[in-house]
Amino acid sequence: MKTNTPRKLQEMLSDFQDREKALVLSAYEAAEEALAGKMRSNSHPFIEHPLAVAHIVWKEIGLRGDAVAATLLHEANRFQASRPGDLNHTPLLESFRAEYPAGIIEIVEGLNNISNIQLQEANLDEERYRKLIISYSTDPRVILIKLADRLEVMRSISILPPAKRTKKLMETMMLYIPLAHQLGLYRLKSELEDIFLKYTEPERYKEIVRRIKDTEPQREALVRSFINPLRDKLDREGIRYTLKARTKSPYSIWRKMQAQQITFDKVYDLFAMRFIIECEPDHAVEEALCWKVYSLVTEEYEPDTSRLRDWISKPRDNGYESLHTTVKTAEGMAVEVQIRTIRMDYIAEQGGAAHWSYKGIKGGSDHLTDWLGKVRDLMQSDEEEKYEHASIALNELLVYTPTGDLRQLRAGSTVLDFAFEIHSNLGLRCSGARVNGKMCSIREKLHTGDVVEIISNKNQKPTPDWLNYVVSTKARYKIKQKLKEEENARAAVGKELLARRLKNWKLVITDAELHVLAKRYRFGSLNEFFGALGNGQFDVAVVKEYLQHKLEGETAAEAKAPGAGQPDKTAFNGVDSGDFIIDRKLKGVDLKPAKCCQPAWGDPIFGFVTIRDGIKIHRKDCPNAARLLGNYPYRVIEVRWKPRHDAKEPKLKDGEKRDPHKRRQG
Numbered sequence: 001m002k003t004n005t006p007r008k009l010q011e012m013l014s015d016f017q018d019r020e021k022a023l024v025l026s027a028y029e030a031a032e033e034a035l036a037g038k039m040r041s042n043s044h045p046f047i048e049h050p051l052a053v054a055h056i057v058w059k060e061i062g063l064r065g066d067a068v069a070a071t072l073l074h075e076a077n078r079f080q081a082s083r084p085g086d087l088n089h090t091p092l093l094e095s096f097r098a099e100y101p102a103g104i105i106e107i108v109e110g111l112n113n114i115s116n117i118q119l120q121e122a123n124l125d126e127e128r129y130r131k132l133i134i135s136y137s138t139d140p141r142v143i144l145i146k147l148a149d150r151l152e153v154m155r156s157i158s159i160l161p162p163a164k165r166t167k168k169l170m171e172t173m174m175l176y177i178p179l180a181h182q183l184g185l186y187r188l189k190s191e192l193e194d195i196f197l198k199y200t201e202p203e204r205y206k207e208i209v210r211r212i213k214d215t216e217p218q219r220e221a222l223v224r225s226f227i228n229p230l231r232d233k234l235d236r237e238g239i240r241y242t243l244k245a246r247t248k249s250p251y252s253i254w255r256k257m258q259a260q261q262i263t264f265d266k267v268y269d270l271f272a273m274r275f276i277i278e279c280e281p282d283h284a285v286e287e288a289l290c291w292k293v294y295s296l297v298t299e300e301y302e303p304d305t306s307r308l309r310d311w312i313s314k315p316r317d318n319g320y321e322s323l324h325t326t327v328k329t330a331e332g333m334a335v336e337v338q339i340r341t342i343r344m345d346y347i348a349e350q351g352g353a354a355h356w357s358y359k360g361i362k363g364g365s366d367h368l369t370d371w372l373g374k375v376r377d378l379m380q381s382d383e384e385e386k387y388e389h390a391s392i393a394l395n396e397l398l399v400y401t402p403t404g405d406l407r408q409l410r411a412g413s414t415v416l417d418f419a420f421e422i423h424s425n426l427g428l429r430c431s432g433a434r435v436n437g438k439m440c441s442i443r444e445k446l447h448t449g450d451v452v453e454i455i456s457n458k459n460q461k462p463t464p465d466w467l468n469y470v471v472s473t474k475a476r477y478k479i480k481q482k483l484k485e486e487e488n489a490r491a492a493v494g495k496e497l498l499a500r501r502l503k504n505w506k507l508v509i510t511d512a513e514l515h516v517l518a519k520r521y522r523f524g525s526l527n528e529f530f531g532a533l534g535n536g537q538f539d540v541a542v543v544k545e546y547l548q549h550k551l552e553g554e555t556a557a558e559a560k561a562p563g564a565g566q567p568d569k570t571a572f573n574g575v576d577s578g579d580f581i582i583d584r585k586l587k588g589v590d591l592k593p594a595k596c597c598q599p600a601w602g603d604p605i606f607g608f609v610t611i612r613d614g615i616k617i618h619r620k621d622c623p624n625a626a627r628l629l630g631n632y633p634y635r636v637i638e639v640r641w642k643p644r645h646d647a648k649e650p651k652l653k654d655g656e657k658r659d660p661h662k663r664r665q666g
Contacts, residue, residue, distance in 0.1 A: 008055040020065025027069035034076035042159040050075030056148040070107035087112035110142035193251035240278040272336035301327035420475035429456040443469040494534030590614030597622035607639035
């Protein structure tokens with residue numbers, strides 16, 4: 001060890017075994033080298049800060065060598081990043097990975113992540129920022145080290161310039177004091193609160209501190225007069241105890257004065273008598289002794305039963321155990337009395353690792369409860385590796401906007417989820433994003449601490465596969481809603497298009513026929529069918545062909561109706577497709593005589609193009625001719641008979657017309 005080793009480092013090293021001692025000394029030397037030449041605001045070497053934090057971590061919070069080493073390595077790495085937010089990708093940290101255990105590096109990375117947090121004072125959502133800090137504390141020692149770091153900063157806050165000082169005070173009150181309370185670090189919390197009051201309400205702070213000091217002789221006299229009548233009774237019961245007079249902290253007094261609009265003199269519970277009982281750490285024994293002391297105190301002094309608080313039978317959610325009551329002395333003075341055992345007092349005062357050892361503890365939320373539960377169980381082990389599996393798994397993640405606003409999302413959220421979280425219209429137009437400065441698609445999954453800038457396109461529209469890229473209820477609802485709106489819009493276009501075409505074609509289609517068509521082409525609903533017509537995915541001509549085919553089927557049915565009789569094949573006089581002449585370009589087209597009018601050679605005729613049966617030949621005086629010629633003129637073609645070799649057409653005299661009903665003899 002160097003002869004000029006700092007005193008705080010010597011104190012820590014003297015408490016560690018060889019393994020821890022080597023790790024801490026190595027980490028200190030790395031920090032000393034990395035921070036060489038760097039100064040604090042008071043012109044002292046910056047190495048003073050990490051060393052002071054490490055000392056708090058060891059002495060005041062009670063963590064061991066790995067946590068101390070991680071504290072020093074984190075500070076060594078802080079000034080190595082080429083740009084803000086890049087502390088986990090420095091050459092120095094990469095070298096540490098090869099030299100130090102993975103558990104220590106995990107703590108360093110968690111501390112680096114918290115250091116990267118950029119708070120925005122405007123619209124500060126402190127609850128989300130506290131969750132962000134907790135989410136980075138996958139190893140529970142991370143948050144404890146960070147609280148120790150904040151305590152050292154607040155103890156030295158006078159060296160900071162005013163603007164930075166104000167920022168640190170705000171962060172401390174909004175984030176770190178609630179975290180210290182949630183973790184049961186009451187002594188640390190109280191000190192942070194008093195420093196906050198000292199610099200935000202300096203005159204009030206000075207006045208309260210002065211008044212507390214002025215009442216010190218009165219408190220000492222009260223302690224003596226209070227315990228004298230009880231001393232013999234306690235001794236006869238064989239109860240070993242220590243009596244302390246606890247004065248409220250300046251911040252607590254100020255808060256009570258503010259809340260109740262009273263002066264210092266009216267704060268009746270300015271100080272309390274605290275009995276700390278010595279006994280074995282057995283809950284049944286402890287509870288019995290505490291109630292025994294309570295009975296002796298209330299026999300001597302008049303109790304205010306409305307102020308009895310039993311946190312032994314049912315501890316507070318944070319694990320606090322104690323009996324509280326208020327009694328009145330012979331002089332009429334109200335005195336708060338607290339009764340607890342040594343174990344209970346240690347939990348209340350030390351918090352942190354100490355209060356986790358109590359099995360009844362609960363956290364403030366489900367994920368924190370699980371986390372603290374794991375730490376509580378592991379704290380009962382003496383092995384240094386006990387923290388390795390005490391990780392916290394959140395079912396949410398916290399992501400920054402480019403302006404530093406913090407947004408809370410479900411775990412597994414993507415760029416698209418984030419866009420909808422910002423605004424529904426932004427989500428609907430989202431085409432991608434820059435995540436930590438890199439271009440990413442809408443399906444990119446996000447991680448806690450990411451900075452996300454959404455890129456939008458006014459021509460972008462949701463597609464059904466977007467539902468595969470989101471996990472939030474809001475995003476899914478908005479996407480489905482927009483898809484439905486667009487489907488309805490397309491359906492309206494398709495419906496109007498079909499109505500217009502039907503009018504032009506002089507055709508009518510029933511709802512039943514529409515359902516048949518939709519089902520035939522595998523549409524889930526008429527809305528989908530109309531939508532496909534509207535965007536051109538389904539050809540409206542198919543509807544026309546369907547109706548025409550249906551009409552031709554009806555025509556055939558009419559020919560088979562009663563009275564029409566069955567067609568007489570002899571009536572065709574041997575007519576077949578070879579007896580008709582049409583445009584030579586239509587060679588190979590099937591030609592058939594229509595059954596409804598049975599054309600014979602020499603009859604005036606026309607051809608009608610059907611959908612499935614080729615061209616059918618009708619007489620011009622066919623019962624269906626008027627309908628076919630009127631409704632479907634575009635499907636009518638000219639057809640004439642092929643001259644027969646065994647018959648000659650008679651020459652007509654001038655002005656003579658051929659009788660269309662007179663059949664030529666073969």
